[in-house]
Amino acid sequence: MSKSQKRSSSLQPLLPFWNHLRKYRLAMSLAILALLSAAGLTLLLPNIVRGMIDNGFATEQTDIIKTHFWLLLGLLTALAAASALRYYTVMWLGERVVADIRAQVFDHVLHLSLPFFDKERSGEILSRLTADTTQIKSAIGASASQALRNLVLFIGAIAMMIFTSPGLASLVLGAIPLIVIPLILFGRQVRMRSHSAQETLASSAAFAGEMIGHIRSVQSFTQESATADNFKRATERAFQAAKNSIGARALLTFLAICIIGTSILAVLWIGINRVMEGNLSGGELGQFFLYSVFAAGSLASLSEVWGEMTLAAGAAERLAQLLTTQADIQSPNANALALPPKLSGKIEFQNACFSYQPASKQIALEDISATIKPGETIAIVGPSGAGKSTLFSLISRFYDLKDGKILIDDLDITQLDLKGLRSQIALVPQDPAIFAGTIQENIAFGDSNASFEAIQKAAQTAAAEGFIQELEHGYETTIGERGITLSGGQKQRIAIARAILKDAPILLLDEATSALDADSEAEVQSALKTLMEGRTTLVIAHRLSTVQDADRVLVMDKGKIIEQGTHSELVKQNGLYAHLASLQLSSSSLEV
Structure with a gap:
């Protein structure tokens, strides 16, 4: 997954997520109805103002004004009411759809192969799952509805302006092209800088996640200050990128207000002259002015x-x-x-060759x-x-040869589900x-459908029941x-x-008793022997007793x-095994 170095110049990448919206047609219909109602009611305001000016203030009839x-x-x-309903429905849609997208992305990530995770930083993946989906939520929940609302307002305001005063x-x-073209051209620069800010933020988040994940090592080597300094530099880079983006957006806002405001004032000046000439009523000018403000505001918002x-x-x-x-x-x-209903557990390697990097020698x-x-x-x-x-990774087919x-039970594992x-x-x-969870949940990870009795029996067999019952809950x-x-x-x-x-x-067992104290080792070894009974077991051994x-x-070597x-046959051969056995198979030379 490579970083995109350029900003998307179209909205086409959003189209695949339309399928998520289609599932909620009722909410979409309600949101659109509320949106159109709010826009229509907004467009009625200038008409009432016009009537008040021309029929009320001009004739000084208090009843008409009231x-x-x-x-x-x-x-x-x-x-x-329409605006509140629009806000609720579009925000509900945004939250609902993004929850679905996050679930889809996470499910997809869980099914990716280990080589993917060997190359990618977990923080970058989490950034896609959180920051990028939040950006989409903003688009679906707010930006899209605002765009539609402002588009309706803009078209409606222009139509009413033509109806009020065609001239x-x-x-x-x-004047619209003179307003829009500079905003579009400058807007591209804004989007490029915003993209850069997103990328630097994702990088700093990935660094923070990595360091927190290795907090024991950070503290053990007293690297708190150095790590904090590195993160500070990363966040400073993110700040500078964000500052550039904010500055560009501020300048864009300045240009938009200046260009649009100047255009409105120019039209207002011409309109005032026409009122003074008797070619336009005060109410019509007020109505036209409000519609021009609506149109300009909608254009700026768009x-x-x-x-x-x-x-x-x-x-x-x-994403x-x-x-x-x-x-x-x-x-x-x-x-x-x-696979046969009851697997015997036979495993066979036939001239197996493997390299983590396919092109590597x-x-x-x-x-x-x-x-x-x-x-x-x-x-x-x-x-x-x-x-x-x-060897263990290949048996589980985390990688391919x-x-x-x-072969397992004489079946090629690449041909198995x-x-x-x-x-x-x-x-x-x-x-x-x-x-992070309860002990019951951790044991049940082996079988999510297991009953509590089965979980408890497994804990008893693993010699874990004793310490579990001593815990508070x-x-x-x-x-x-x-x-x-x-x-x-x-x-x-x-x-x-x-x-x-x-x-x-x-059973694939990476024996981990070498780092335990004598009591813990004895309990774990006893549990392991129970576990190994009746199973095909491969053990990466660190202890002589396990090998015996x-x-x-x-x-294995190289x-x-x-x-x-x-054990006895290999000791007599006086080869590498005999040498390792003489070291009691527990020296650092045997560590994985």
Whole structure:
């Protein structure tokens, strides 16, 4: 998703979002009816003023003046009601449609492949989801209705000006191009600067999100001041861009008022002369003047609203870029192979090769061939960067191989339905994902339809029931973002309970006990053994005890399987595994 460096010069990018509006035809119809009513009532005002001047003030008939005042009061009351209804309906539409758009965008983002997230900053994505959709809400909820209202007022005012005084109206119509062309030309500069302000703001928001996400590291390395200074510079750049945009808009406003105001005064001067010559009544001049003010005000508002709409069009363009981004990893379009109702859990790698950058010569995995039998426990060991975690990502098909195949129950995973494949795999990562919510909700992430009894049983099996019951609200205890209030062992046991609840036949376990204290490690190891029973299990091992319990060991180095066998067999070979075993498989050389 690349940044758009130019401003949208048309409103075409907004058209795809019309489908969201079409779902709410009743609200749209009500909004348009209220809008047209308000515009029509506004256009009646000058007629009443004309009648008051010509039939009341000119003849000094108090009853006529009072009648016209009551007419004005009734008309203003009706205008207020129509305007209030218009405001409510268009703002409701804006909020409703943007809520739908945000849901659509978020759903789309969730289904994008990991390579997309490897390249994009999360803050930039969030900016699209929040700032850009807010810009569209402004367009749908306010700008669009203002544009339609002002267009109706402008056309109606021009028509009434022609009806009132064709001669004066011809002067106004001749001056319109002189008014509009400079505003349009200068408006382009305003929109370009506004676009730049949006981009710099998105960049500063992305930086802030990244730093807050790594707040522990920021504070651990005492980088608070340096980070704050960097953000201050980013916000200063955003301020300067916004200042340039504001300055340009202020100058545009100045030009609009000067050009339009001068035009109105010129027409008024000509009109006064015609009244003095007896060619126009005072009421007609008053009526014409009000209509010219309506027309000029509508024209100025249309210029401003056009700027807001093109800003929204730019936001829509960026959202469209995101929505048209296709997932690199997808289920087969047709003829997807069906997994058997009960998966045995056999996994086979056939000459698997993979690189994170397709055009790069740096290979993450090279010519991997191995067969894992159903129910077998395989320990994977090797130095950092050997490709162990990559192996896990490929089994779950977060990435596709460059060459070779991965088979599950003799079925090529690229030919399987993606959700069906991943539903058969449970992952317990080294750093488990804990979400801001209750403990029950976090465990239920493994199966959102699970009953409380099933959740509780999973927690008991994972040796998590004890510490959960000690918490103030038990399973309903709310934990902070990323489980900040829990210990490492507690988070690990919640992740294990989640995997137990999922009850998948294939388990991918990135053993995370090396960073735990002795008591927590013993509890987690016990829970892991329970979890591994009857499942095909691949373990990225950091502990010698885990490797010794495995049926076989795969030793990886530089993206290749260089040794495989049982613990005792590999020790006798006196190769890399024997060296790592002598270090108790817990040194930094084994970290993922």
